[in-house]
Amino acid sequence: MNDALIEAGGLHAWYGSSHVLHGVDFALARGETVGLLGRNGMGKSTLIRSLLGHVRQREGRIQVRGRDLSRGRPHEVAKLGIAYVPEGRGIFPNLTVKENLVMTARAGSQGQRDWTFERVMTKFPRLSERLDHLGSQLSGGEQQMLSIGRALMTNPEAIILDEATEGLAPLIVAEIWRVIGEIRATGLATLVVDRNYRTVMANSDRLVVLAKGRVVLAGRSDELQRRPAELGRYLGV
Ligand SMILES: Nc1ncnc2c1ncn2[C@@H]1O[C@H](COP(=O)(O)OP(=O)(O)OP(=O)(O)O)[C@@H](O)[C@H]1O
Numbered sequence: 047m048n049d050a051l052i053e054a055g056g057l058h059a060w061y062g063s064s065h066v067l068h069g070v071d072f073a074l075a076r077g078e079t080v081g082l083l084g085r086n087g088m089g090k091s092t093l094i095r096s097l098l099g100h101v102r103q104r105e106g107r108i109q110v111r112g113r114d115l116s117r118g119r120p121h122e123v124a125k126l127g128i129a130y131v132p133e134g135r136g137i138f139p140n141l142t143v144k145e146n147l148v149m150t151a152r153a154g155s156q157g158q159r160d161w162t163f164e165r166v167m168t169k170f171p172r173l174s175e176r177l178d179h180l181g182s183q184l185s186g187g188e189q190q191m192l193s194i195g196r197a198l199m200t201n202p203e204a205i206i207l208d209e210a211t212e213g214l215a216p217l218i219v220a221e222i223w224r225v226i227g228e229i230r231a232t233g234l235a236t237l238v239v240d241r242n243y244r245t246v247m248a249n250s251d252r253l254v255v256l257a258k259g260r261v262v263l264a265g266r267s268d269e270l271q272r273r274p275a276e277l278g279r280y281l282g283v
Contacts, residue, residue: 059105
């Protein structure tokens with residue numbers, strides 16, 4: 047059986063005349079956590095958004111669960127069970143916490159309904175105390191949790207988190223990583239982008255490092271951890 051949920055080869059992406067991805071190969075297997083690292087502007091979000099079909103100007107091969115989605119649109123990728131927690135969160139500010147969650151609820155692509163409203167609530171006790179608050183009334187950390195909660199409500203096969211902890215207080219950051227750890231433990235595949243490379247390294251199976259739109263380093267997190275000089279070179283740390 048092919049374990050790849052997402053597999054991409056020779057991926058190029060452009061914004062207008064600006065060529066941002068230069069032949070990226072990428073894979074995310076069932077149940078694994080991949081950390082995507084790289085300095086600002088190196089193409090991490092563009093890679094994610096290309097895999098998800100949001101960047102239209104792209105070339106290369108993208109397969110999601112064995113289906114060719116090289117020209118796929120975002121809803122097609124979502125339907126195959128790839129949930130996206132975008133940078134900047136993407137919740138509905140004028141709906142309550144409960145409405146935000148319930149409106150997203152659906153069975154997974156295999157009919158699975160593992161993530162019920164009640165189960166999501168057990169992961170986010172803070173949200174369960176604020177069910178009637180509007181999205182706009184939540185703190186940044188709570189909005190992030192709501193965004194992750196919404197992704198889980200779609201019963202996905204994989205969840206992609208772009209800068210899930212950006213701009214949040216340390217205590218909230220720790221809580222979000224706790225939840226990401228719990229999501230991992232359920233066997234959901236995750237792809238995470240985060241500025242704190244040490245935390246990413248400690249919380250992922252594999253790392254992919256981008257520089258100027260190319261993969262410059264990739265491997266098991268525990269192995270790359272033992273090669274700090276190389277990581278430092280590409281991450282500027
Ligand atoms: N919508 C856009 N239009 C034009 N250029 C863009 C757009 N989005 C990103 N870029 C450019 O593409 C390059 C890659 O950006 P991208 O956001 O993918 O990087 P990143 O590694 O995710 O960095 P960051 O951590 O800053 O988000 C950058 O040079 C950026 O300025």
